[in-house]
Structure formats: structure tokens, C-alpha cells
Amino acid sequence: MVFVSIQDLEAAINYWRGQSPAVGEELHLCPEAAALAKPYALMIVQGAQRVPMDVLDEAAKLAIQGYLKISK
Template sequence: MIWQRYNARMTDALLTITDLEAAINFWRARSPAEGEELRLCAEASALAKPYALMIVQGATRIAPEQLGDKARAAYEAWRAATQG
């Protein structure tokens, strides 16, 4: 399975689904969806795939290494903007 479920030994290293959702909402507020198809901005779009897969698989946490480069960059930029 690509997405890891909660693992007590790796709690600090894993990203939560709540954090991914907050990051997506941050990017959506910063750059609202566009066009008739309501296309997400690049950052929200990059985070949406791992978020959706986590929901489908019932995962609550994911290792940062499992995010693609664009998703990881969007997540890290959100953290820097919101948590100093």
C-alpha cells in the first residue's frame, strides 16, 4: 500500500490529513478556483491527489516522502506561511 496508516513510531514525521486539508484550504483562499470547470490552483491541485487517496484508503497520516515534489513544496510553503 502506497499510503501509510498511523504508525506510533513515526508520529512526528508524518503529515496529518487535517494538515493537508488546511493547506488545500489555504491555497484555495489565496488563489480561488478559476474557469467554468472551477480549476484549482497548482498548489491546491498538487495536494488534492494525496488528500483524496488518504480519504479513500482510510489513512490519517502520510510520510512527507510520499508526496510528489509539487505537493511537498505546496505543503512546506503553507507551513512557512502559517507557522512562521
């Protein structure tokens, strides 16, 4: 089973925010950062340091995989 660390999720959110900053008065996150925000928040609340990749929804999987591909 493949896991994603909370550090990787945070770095991916920051990367995607840098690529496509929040816009509008509401400061909407780009789709990639928004997809990663929910699992990141859940990990913080639960005190988890990593999450299995297979529990992420499709949008979050694509966002983290895209980040990991270019960051390694």
C-alpha cells in the same frame, strides 16, 4: 520520518484555494491545491490519518511546506 496529517493537508488546500480561488467554467484549482488534492483523496479512501512526507511528489511537498512555513 516526517509525516503530514490529513488535517494539515485539508488546511493547506483551503489556504491555497483562498489565496488563488478556482477559476473558469471548469473551476480549475490553483497548482498548489491541485497538487495536494490527490494525496488528500487517497488518504480519505484509505482511511489514513497521516502520510510520510517522502511519498508526496515534488509539487505536493512544495505546497505543504509553503503552507506549513506561513501557518506556524
